[in-house]
Amino acid sequence: MGASGAPDAAATSPREEPVIVLEAGRTDRHYWMDLWRYRELFLILAWRDLSVRYKQTVIGVAWAVLRPLLTMLVFTVVFGRLARLPADGSAPYALMVFAAMLPWSLFSTALGDASGSLVTNANLIGKVYFPRLIVPAAAAVTAAAEFLVGLGILVALMAYYRVAPGWNLLLLPGFTLLALLASLGPGLWLTALNVKYRDFRYVIPFIVQSGLYLSPVGFSSSVVPERWRLLYSLNPMVGVIDGFRWCILGGDSRIHGAGLALGLAVTGFFLWLGISRFRRMERSFADVM
Amino acid sequence: MPDVVIGAEGLGKRYVIGHQAAAGRYVALRDVLVQGGRALWSKTRDLMRGNPIVEGDTREEFWALRDVSFEIRRGEAVGIIGRNGAGKSTLLKILSRITEPSAGRVTVRGRVASLLEVGTGFHPELTGRENVYLNGAILGMTRAEIRRKFDEIVAFAEVERFLDTPVKRYSSGMYVRLAFAVAAHLEPEILVVDEVLAVGDAAFQKKCLGKMGDVAGEGRTVLFVSHNLAAVQQLCRRGLLFSEGRLVSGGAIVDTVAGYLDAMRALSRADLSERRDRKGSRRLTFTRVAVCDRSGAEIPRVLSGQDVLIRFYYESRLEQPDSVVNVAFNVRSGQGYLLANLNSIDTGQGLLDIHRRGYFECRWPKFNLRSGTYDCALFCSIHGEVADWIQSAFVITVEDGDYYNTGKLVDRQHGDILVDHSWSAGDVPPQGSAAKGDDP
Numbered sequence A: 001m002g003a004s005g006a007p008d009a010a011a012t013s014p015r016e017e018p019v020i021v022l023e024a025g026r027t028d029r030h031y032w033m034d035l036w037r038y039r040e041l042f043l044i045l046a047w048r049d050l051s052v053r054y055k056q057t058v059i060g061v062a063w064a065v066l067r068p069l070l071t072m073l074v075f076t077v078v079f080g081r082l083a084r085l086p087a088d089g090s091a092p093y094a095l096m097v098f099a100a101m102l103p104w105s106l107f108s109t110a111l112g113d114a115s116g117s118l119v120t121n122a123n124l125i126g127k128v129y130f131p132r133l134i135v136p137a138a139a140a141v142t143a144a145a146e147f148l149v150g151l152g153i154l155v156a157l158m159a160y161y162r163v164a165p166g167w168n169l170l171l172l173p174g175f176t177l178l179a180l181l182a183s184l185g186p187g188l189w190l191t192a193l194n195v196k197y198r199d200f201r202y203v204i205p206f207i208v209q210s211g212l213y214l215s216p217v218g219f220s221s222s223v224v225p226e227r228w229r230l231l232y233s234l235n236p237m238v239g240v241i242d243g244f245r246w247c248i249l250g251g252d253s254r255i256h257g258a259g260l261a262l263g264l265a266v267t268g269f270f271l272w273l274g275i276s277r278f279r280r281m282e283r284s285f286a287d288v289m
Numbered sequence B: 001m002p003d004v005v006i007g008a009e010g011l012g013k014r015y016v017i018g019h020q021a022a023a024g025r026y027v028a029l030r031d032v033l034v035q036g037g038r039a040l041w042s043k044t045r046d047l048m049r050g051n052p053i054v055e056g057d058t059r060e061e062f063w064a065l066r067d068v069s070f071e072i073r074r075g076e077a078v079g080i081i082g083r084n085g086a087g088k089s090t091l092l093k094i095l096s097r098i099t100e101p102s103a104g105r106v107t108v109r110g111r112v113a114s115l116l117e118v119g120t121g122f123h124p125e126l127t128g129r130e131n132v133y134l135n136g137a138i139l140g141m142t143r144a145e146i147r148r149k150f151d152e153i154v155a156f157a158e159v160e161r162f163l164d165t166p167v168k169r170y171s172s173g174m175y176v177r178l179a180f181a182v183a184a185h186l187e188p189e190i191l192v193v194d195e196v197l198a199v200g201d202a203a204f205q206k207k208c209l210g211k212m213g214d215v216a217g218e219g220r221t222v223l224f225v226s227h228n229l230a231a232v233q234q235l236c237r238r239g240l241l242f243s244e245g246r247l248v249s250g251g252a253i254v255d256t257v258a259g260y261l262d263a264m265r266a267l268s269r270a271d272l273s274e275r276r277d278r279k280g281s282r283r284l285t286f287t288r289v290a291v292c293d294r295s296g297a298e299i300p301r302v303l304s305g306q307d308v309l310i311r312f313y314y315e316s317r318l319e320q321p322d323s324v325v326n327v328a329f330n331v332r333s334g335q336g337y338l339l340a341n342l343n344s345i346d347t348g349q350g351l352l353d354i355h356r357r358g359y360f361e362c363r364w365p366k367f368n369l370r371s372g373t374y375d376c377a378l379f380c381s382i383h384g385e386v387a388d389w390i391q392s393a394f395v396i397t398v399e400d401g402d403y404y405n406t407g408k409l410v411d412r413q414h415g416d417i418l419v420d421h422s423w424s425a426g427d428v429p430p431q432g433s434a435a436k437g438d439d440p
Helices: A006-012 A027-037 A039-056 A060-082 A093-120 A134-161 A167-196 A198-214 A226-232 A236-252 A257-288 B019-023 B029-049 B088-095 B128-138 B143-157 B172-184 B202-217 B229-235 B253-267 B433-438
Strands: A019-023 B004-018 B059-073 B077-082 B103-109 B112-115 B190-194 B221-225 B238-243 B246-252 B284-292 B308-316 B320-332 B338-343 B351-354 B357-364 B372-382 B385-399
Touching: A027 A039, A039 A134, A039 B128, A060 A093, A060 A134, A093 A134, A093 A167, A093 A198, A093 A236, A134 A167, A167 A198, A167 A236, A167 A257, A226 A257, A236 A257, B004 B088, B004 B221, B059 B088, B059 B103, B059 B221, B077 B088, B077 B229, B077 B253, B088 B103, B088 B112, B088 B190, B088 B221, B128 B143, B128 B172, B143 B172, B172 B202, B190 B202, B202 B221, B202 B229, B221 B229, B229 B253, B238 B253, B246 B253, B284 B372, B284 B385, B308 B320, B308 B372, B320 B357, B351 B357
Parallel strands: B059 B246, B077 B221, B077 B238, B112 B190, B190 B221
Antiparallel strands: A019 B103, B004 B059, B004 B103, B238 B246, B284 B308, B308 B357, B320 B338, B320 B351, B320 B372, B372 B385
């Protein structure tokens, strides 16, 4: 029986019978093809997570609006008023904080939701086959939806502060994607670890919490001395946040070129690490759940 | 060759049971750190003393499935039979790609839909309609496919009026019907079904069985696992018998079932505490079953009509008075038909004391089965969690007795069950006089 041509046979026409050979270490072969085949499941799981979240909490949507606004308020008072840190150029401090809150919440929510997703979907994993990558990816979509709500608030804030966006704004989708990719890498890794070591979930909120203060959310990255800038940029969210501020606030914020490149490299590395770890552990998910 | 849709060669699945895994189902990082420290210490010690370093001495291997080879042809309906822990579910999990084999290979031609439980992924907060789409997608249907079959699914489930109600408000019957309806409308080339017919009411079970029969009739391949031997025999023509991870025999379903029942009878004479083919948390473990007469003296066989006490001895990890306990046992006939289920919830005695070592006693007055050997499964749950569950835990051997107190033995020619009853005769008066005669 020809096993080598199997994946193509299934890919070309759904009417033809796919032939699948199952043996130890073999699952790799049709993985990416399967990922595409199961795209509808991805969409429907994302939709489920989203609709369940807002069905269960009546104030769900209100919370999505309130949380970033309250955090912005606290940070503006603590860093801007009490610590008297400088804003980027002429931009209002609150707006500068909010421009960073947006990608940061996207990153941290996606990371948190993804890392717990396999455990909460354990019943599915043990009963049905599908590429497991779909579950954390679908969970991250909820974070993207909250991000859209945040964008709405941003527009309102910009109108309030009378800040007009420049052409830079066109690059915002690129930085959004970058934030998602930055969270996906570590997210997948943590997801897999979380399945294997269940007490790992206690570590994740701590990582996210310290990340909030290590990233330039409450302050401008220009506060960091020039000679430490490159080291600081090892945190991939530094580049993303600077990018967001540059897009939204215009020319007053600067992008640190070398830093951004370094951040990109770190993101790429984590993405590779996350996916390869996830793929390796994926085989045993059903056995350890 | 193209007619073989599933071909397994030397298939095996190994699980590694570490010592830390024995305590719980998953590993905690803390344990790994502690264990890693310990292992490092013992290795260092071995090295210092010049002992050979043994890698993985705290691990234990367990083959859930070993060296299994078989072929299944297109359109065959095959029943997979075996005790708990025989490897049936592992085989289905491999075939449905949930887990991968550790040895050997399987070649599968055609799309596989596996139904290892009904309602996988159903979400209580979502409505019936939403859950149909969700569950359908999980089972591998495309949205277009579900949309096309939607009305049919809803009609099959008989839940038209509740489509826009969250399923958390459904009765358990409605829930199961809807879940099965989705699954029943899958159109895979190969359908793999595990024990799902154990749910739902009798009428619906019959409907499901019929639907599965249709599937098999359409030239699709069905693999069916069930403890309901009657259903297996009705649906399948061929059987595969598994025992302790190995394929023991395969052939006509009637022979396979007979072989299984023989093996079970031999097994149930063995010591209960030695049995490994059990499921449950083991918070409580059955150790022995004693069939006794009215005075509590153990008897080798029951005579029909006798008052019987059955004692289930156990050991428990905890002493717990007034626990919510469901002790139950099933009685199956020699042909594998389920005759009765006796349990402490139905009789309203759901609260029982649990001792470290103790027994539950079931009183069965006027034993009403005819002569034969009856196969019994034993089950116990505590606070809703299965503690111990053993298929074919014991047998009851019955000989003909004087059930009706007539001084004569009833003989077993006519069915399995005896009914305490009596007869009398009445006179139907001729037409016309009836009304007058009945007036007070």
